Amino acid sequence: MRIQRITLPKHGDAEPGKVDLSLMDALLEKYKNKKGNLIPLLQGTQDIYGYLPMNAIYRIHETIGLKLNEMYGVATFYAQFRLAPAGKHIVKMCHGTACHVQNVTAITEEILDSLQIKDGETTKDGLFTVETVACLGCCSLAPVMMIEEETYGKLTPREAVKIIREIRRGENN
Amino acid sequence: MGKTQVIVGLGSCGIAAGAGKTYNEFQRIMQADKLDFELKKTSCIGMCFREPLVEIIDESGAYLYGEVDPRRVDEIIEKHIKKISPIPEYIVQSSKYQSKDQQFFEGQVKISLRNCGHIDPESIEDYEAREGYHAIQKIAAGNISPDQVIKDVLDSGLRGRGGGGFPTGMKWKFARNHQSNRKYVICNADEGDPGAFMDRSILEGDPHGVIEGMIICGYAIGASEGYIYCRAEYPLAIKRLNIAIAQARGKAYLGKNIFGINGFDFDIHIKEGAGAFVCGEETALIASIEGMRGMPRRRPPFPAEAGLWKHPTNINNVETFINIPWIIRNGPEAYASYGTENSKGTKVFALTGKIRNGGLVEVPMGITIKDIIYNLGGGIAGEKKFKAVQLGGPSGGCIPEHLSHTQVDYDSVNATGAIMGSGGMVVMDETTCVVDIARFFLDFTQKESCGKCTFCRLGTKRMLEILTRITEGEGLEEDIQTLEELAETIKDGSLCGLGQTAPNPVLTTIKYFRDEYEAHIRDKKCPAISCKKLLTYTVIDEKCTGCMVCIKGCPVDAIEGEKKQVHKILQDVCIQCGVCFTKCKFEAIHVS
Numbered sequence: 214m215r216i217q218r219i220t221l222p223k224h225g226d227a228e229p230g231k232v233d234l235s236l237m238d239a240l241l242e243k244y245k246n247k248k249g250n251l252i253p254l255l256q257g258t259q260d261i262y263g264y265l266p267m268n269a270i271y272r273i274h275e276t277i278g279l280k281l282n283e284m285y286g287v288a289t290f291y292a293q294f295r296l297a298p299a300g301k302h303i304v305k306m307c308h309g310t311a312c313h314v315q316n317v318t319a320i321t322e323e324i325l326d327s328l329q330i331k332d333g334e335t336t337k338d339g340l341f342t343v344e345t346v347a348c349l350g351c352c353s354l355a356p357v358m359m360i361e362e363e364t365y366g367k368l369t370p371r372e373a374v375k376i377i378r379e380i381r382r383g384e385n386n
Numbered sequence: 387m388g389k390t391q392v393i394v395g396l397g398s399c400g401i402a403a404g405a406g407k408t409y410n411e412f413q414r415i416m417q418a419d420k421l422d423f424e425l426k427k428t429s430c431i432g433m434c435f436r437e438p439l440v441e442i443i444d445e446s447g448a449y450l451y452g453e454v455d456p457r458r459v460d461e462i463i464e465k466h467i468k469k470i471s472p473i474p475e476y477i478v479q480s481s482k483y484q485s486k487d488q489q490f491f492e493g494q495v496k497i498s499l500r501n502c503g504h505i506d507p508e509s510i511e512d513y514e515a516r517e518g519y520h521a522i523q524k525i526a527a528g529n530i531s532p533d534q535v536i537k538d539v540l541d542s543g544l545r546g547r548g549g550g551g552f553p554t555g556m557k558w559k560f561a562r563n564h565q566s567n568r569k570y571v572i573c574n575a576d577e578g579d580p581g582a583f584m585d586r587s588i589l590e591g592d593p594h595g596v597i598e599g600m601i602i603c604g605y606a607i608g609a610s611e612g613y614i615y616c617r618a619e620y621p622l623a624i625k626r627l628n629i630a631i632a633q634a635r636g637k638a639y640l641g642k643n644i645f646g647i648n649g650f651d652f653d654i655h656i657k658e659g660a661g662a663f664v665c666g667e668e669t670a671l672i673a674s675i676e677g678m679r680g681m682p683r684r685r686p687p688f689p690a691e692a693g694l695w696k697h698p699t700n701i702n703n704v705e706t707f708i709n710i711p712w713i714i715r716n717g718p719e720a721y722a723s724y725g726t727e728n729s730k731g732t733k734v735f736a737l738t739g740k741i742r743n744g745g746l747v748e749v750p751m752g753i754t755i756k757d758i759i760y761n762l763g764g765g766i767a768g769e770k771k772f773k774a775v776q777l778g779g780p781s782g783g784c785i786p787e788h789l790s791h792t793q794v795d796y797d798s799v800n801a802t803g804a805i806m807g808s809g810g811m812v813v814m815d816e817t818t819c820v821v822d823i824a825r826f827f828l829d830f831t832q833k834e835s836c837g838k839c840t841f842c843r844l845g846t847k848r849m850l851e852i853l854t855r856i857t858e859g860e861g862l863e864e865d866i867q868t869l870e871e872l873a874e875t876i877k878d879g880s881l882c883g884l885g886q887t888a889p890n891p892v893l894t895t896i897k898y899f900r901d902e903y904e905a906h907i908r909d910k911k912c913p914a915i916s917c918k919k920l921l922t923y924t925v926i927d928e929k930c931t932g933c934m935v936c937i938k939g940c941p942v943d944a945i946e947g948e949k950k951q952v953h954k955i956l957q958d959v960c961i962q963c964g965v966c967f968t969k970c971k972f973e974a975i976h977v978s
Contacts, residue, residue, distance in 0.1 A: 248695070251677035252660055256618075283678070290679040290836070292661030293618055309580030310776060310812045311738035313826050319968065347663065347830065348580035349619060351399045352736060352810075353434030353744035362621065364402035370968055 232266045241276050251279055251287055255294060264295045292346070300335040300342035302380060305359040309348030317356035321345060323370035324358075324377060340384060341377065390423040390467060395439040395503060397430030397590050398622050399583075403437035404455060411456040412440075415463050423467060429591030431503025432746035433490060436478050439503075442466055452478035452487070490743050490762055495724060497732050498547075498584075498708045499748045502591030507626050510633040513594040519639060521714035522601050526645040535606040536562060539710065541718035543730030548574055548666070548703030549781065549807045550883070551729075551796040560690035561607040561700040569609035570699040571600050573707055574671060575616040575623070578663040579779030580830065582810030584734040585704040587746055589616065589623035592708065593630035597654060599707030601639070602714060604652040607700050612654040615671055618661060627656055663780075663834035667882045668693075668701045670836065681836045682882035703808070705734060725751035729795035733806070739776075739813040742767045749794070756790040759813060770815035773914075774898070778807025780827045780834075781887030783894030784820060803894040805887065819916035820895040821906055825853035831888040842885030845876040849892060858919040861907035866896060915977060919962050922978050927952045929974035936966035936975065 240257040244250040254277065258269050265288055274281050288294040306321045321332070325343055328336050335342040351357045354366025358373060365376060394400075394409040412425055433439060436452030440462070443449075449472050451462060458476060466472050472480070478487040496502075505512035513519070525535060540555030561569065573596060577585040589596060600612045616624055631654055634640045642651045657675050664670045665680040672694050674680040693699025709731065713721045722730045729751040735758060738744050742764035749758060755775055759765065766772045774784040783804035785792060792798050799806045814823065832846040849872050852865050873889030880886050896903060905911050912920040925945075932950040944960040947953030955966070967975045 249675055249677040252674065253658075253677075256658065256660065286679050287660075287677070290662060291659075294660065310779070310810065310823075310826070311581050311744075313580075314739050314812060314814060314818050314823070319964070323968070346619070347578065347834075348582070350577070350583035350586045351402050352581055352583055352738035352812075354399055354402055354437075355738065357402070364398070366399075366402050 232262055232269065234269065234272050236261050237269060237272060241273070245277060250277070251284065252291075254279070255284065255288055259294060262298075264298050267296075298335075298339075300340050301384075302341050302360055304341055304343045304377065305346045305349065306343065307347075307349040307351070307355070307357040307359070308345045309350075309352060309355070311348075311352035311355040312357055315355040317368075320356055320358070320368055320370045320373045324373055327374045327377065340381060388424075390442065390444040391426055392423055392467075393426045393428050393441040393443070395429065395431055395437065395441075396427045397587060398620070399434050400430060400437045400439065401622075403434075405438035407456050408438045408440065408454050408459060411459040412463070415459065419463075421463070421467065427506050427508070428503050429507050430587045430746065432499060432587070432748075433478065433487070433743075434745035435743045436487065439478070441503075442472075444470065446470070446472075447482050448480060449477050449482070450479040451476045487743070489764070490745070490747075493753070493757065493761055494748050495732050495750050496748050497712050497721070497724075498588060498705050498734050499591070499746065500712065501595060502587055502746075505592065507591050507593055508629050510594060510630070510637065513592070517715060518594055518711075519598055521711035522598055522605070522639075522645050524714060525602065525605065526647050532562060532606045532608065535602060535714065538714060538718045539606070542709075542713045542721040543718075543725070543728075544706065544709055544713065544721065545729065545796065546703060547705035547709075547733065547808070549579075549778065549805065551806060554702060554706055557690065557700055557702070558603065558606050560688065561609075561698050564691050564698040566698050568611075568695075568697045569607055570694045570697060571603045571607070571609045571612040572671065572675070572694065572699060572701040573600055573612065573614040574666065574668070574701055574703045575614055575620075576659045576666045576671060577617060577620075577704070577808065578666050578834075579781075579808050579810050581738055581776070581779055581812045582736050582808045584736050584746060584809055586620050586623055588704050588708050588734075589620065590626055593623075593627045594634065595708045595711060596627075596704055597630055597634055597640075599702075599710035600654060601644070601652055602710050603700060603702065603707065605647070605650055607698070609698075609700070610651045610653070612652065613657050613675055613694070614654060615657045615659055615665070615675060617659040624656060624658060631656070662836070663830075664836045664882070664884050667884060670882065671701065672699065679836070681838050682884075684881060705808075726793065726795045728797055733794065733809055735794075735809045735811045737763050737811050737813070739811075740767050740770060740815040740818065741765075741813040751795045752793050754791050754793055755785060755811075758794070758811070759790070763813070766813065766815050768815075770817060773814050773816050773818060774820060776804075776812040776814065776823065776891070777810070778805040778887075778890070779810050780831050781805055781883065781890055782807045782810075783890045784814075784823065784898060785894075786898040789898075803890065803897055805890065817914055817916060819857070819912050819914035820899045820902055821853065821912075822857055822914075822916055824892045824895045825850065825857055827891040828853055828888070831884060835884065835888075839880045839882075839885055841876045841879030842881075842888065845872050845879070846885075846888055848872055849876075849889065853892070856903065856906045857912070857917045859906070859910040859917075861903075863907065865907060866900070866903055870896065918964055921962050921964075922957065923955050923960060923962065923964070923966060924976045924978070925953050925955055926974045926976050929972050931972055931974070933971070935969050935971065939965045939969040941965065 440451045440454040544554045545551045662680045665674045669683040670680040689699040734748045774786045828850040832850045837843045930952045937945045
């Protein structure tokens with residue numbers, strides 16, 4: 214089980230008013246009386262806020278009537294959901310079989326080392342979150358990483374770190 | 387013949403290789419020079435090792451160009467389009483020229499991939515121009531009964547392409563025989579096997595083909611609603627499916643009384659998976675569509691009897707559905723003419739790993755593994771020695787070099803201890819450590835276990851711990867036996883396919899590479915020179931320039947030396963992290 218992937222929300226996330234809950238209105242309206250709406254609701258919420266804020270989950274519970282324990286169960290079951298805010302750029306390191314035999318582990322270590330974080334963590338400046346993921350399906354370009362929608366293939370540790378550095382440079386300017 | 391066509395391959399992997407920039411460059415020059423050619427998009431043709439790919443079709447024929455980066459675009463436009471003089475050295479396939487990559491296409495039979503790389507996947511007209519929706523129209527025009535459709539699918543010998551290999555026609559028959567006012571068709575597009583991407587390519591390249599297959603299934607079993615359960619990691623596939631569904635609705639190919647068949651209503655919805663490998667399992671997938679944790683249920687009742695929302699449901703994989711229109715159009719005999727006695731037709735394989743020509747190939751069942759690797763795949767990359775091939779992902783196993791004459795059909799592959807699976811074929815050479823591969827897969831299944839069955843939840847964790855210990859040089863003499871015992875217990879004590887097959891990678895590697903396990907455990911050596919903790923790092927005196935980069939990088943101060951003097955690694959301090967090896971710019975660190 215992916216227990217190690219669950220990052221508990223930091224203190225203060227549940228404070229009301231921290232996120233604008235009115236952004237969820239259309240979403241709640243759309244899925245109000247649909248069966249099987251739990252996962253689409255959580256996916257929609259994460260699309261809005263980038264993660265699942267505590268009080269957003271409470272709002273779904275109050276408006277739709279879904280049980281809190283079931284939502285928490287689903288949110289911690291699937292790899293897609295996060296309970297804490299992520300960095301501005303999410304770096305997905307593919308750890309599929311093809312990437313593994315092409316030594317993606319060394320690349321991931323190099324990136325984590327250069328950003329001084331561990332797998333699944335976010336940098337202090339909030340710019341990068343690095344996650345190892347199962348196959349991205351670009352096996353013939355292994356080793357591969359994905360930042361937002363862009364996929365970078367045939368990486369070496371040096372190139373990978375350079376890509377990250379360039380994104381950071383772009384942010385600082 | 388009309389205008390010259392320029393067709394750019396824009397599948398996910400093509401885009402990753404830079405095909406988007408290639409497309410834009412064609413567009414830019416076309417507009418700047420006011421050139422008169424037609425610029426089109428298509429999807430992956432399977433030749434991933436030569437991406438980005440561009441096909442040019444003019445009056446003289448069709449030419450497929452490989453590795454077309456923006457710099458080559460200019461040259462191709464200048465020579466081929468303006469002067470009508472093709473550039474043979476960039477051509478990877480054409481009837482006019484011999485290419486060294488020709489062998490990649492020879493020996494392939496394209497049924498599932500018949501349209502991939504040939505049509506614009508965002509155009510329903512393109513699909514129809516290649517006999518798209520003709521199969522369902524043939525059923526409607528000929529008044530072919532649902533029972534006859536099922537008989538055709540049965541006679542074709544088509545078996546589930548998602549891994550299980552259950553006869554598709556039988557599955558449909560069960561779903562048809564259960565009476566209910568509501569039935570569902572589900573397309574399993576939760577392609578979770580690391581190392582497999584055939585479903586992604588099909589969805590991105592030929593979404594209408596999958597939709598037509600589902601419509602035919604709906605007609606055959608009497609269902610009115612379909613779901614495509616697609617992983618969220620495939621955004622392009624989801625986008626193109628959405629476009630295709632909207633187009634099909636626009637033409638009334640989805641909706642009420644479709645294709646003039648009175649009383650036949652059918653519509654399709656997309657459900658995005660949220661990232662859980664276990665959802666590839668039928669009952670877990672159903673639970674996920676229902677909005678719950680994707681945990682498998684006990685069978686029986688099978689989904690054919692009580693599936694989604696407790697109604698009869700038929701679930702097939704993407705690749706299974708894409709075969710259906712072809713079978714209906716060409717007849718079951720045509721399909722069954724390919725393959726072996728018990729495995730009919732063709733199968734798509736994703737060829738990856740240490741292979742020269744990585745990509746997607748479709749071959750008739752019964753071809754040998756050797757043929758696929760050496761004839762289509764061009765052999766092992768970098769003149770290394772072929773060691774084994776991993777088939778079937780985390781549920782499959784390693785087939786060693788000495789069994790490479792094994793035919794790819796369900797029975798022969800099962801006999802080796804591996805499984806056909808969804809068709810991921812990861813090639814390994816002598817530098818890949820099989821113990822590490824087994825550990826890798828157990829790490830995956832251990833994380834992906836849903837936690838319902840104790841043996842799977844805890845058993846995989848214990849196996850992973852043992853394997854990790856072995857790769858770190860702390861293996862115990864009895865470890866191999868413990869692994870084998872655990873493996874059997876997990877297989878017996880798990881409800882679903884994930885647990886029942888999770889030990890396969892370990893069992894097959896023990897079966898064929900026991901000596902490597904023993905080398906790790908007894909001699910504390912990794913024969914493939916791959917397991918980090920078992921390596922020895924030394925400085926090659928002649929190459930060391932004394933730049934001190936490794937000394938600064940070493941996290942445990944295990945390297946000593948002065949500037950411009952040869953450095954030395956203190957073996958009793960070294961933790962084998964490999965930092966010095968990666969940092970050294972002069973290749974002065976030797977690993978053994």
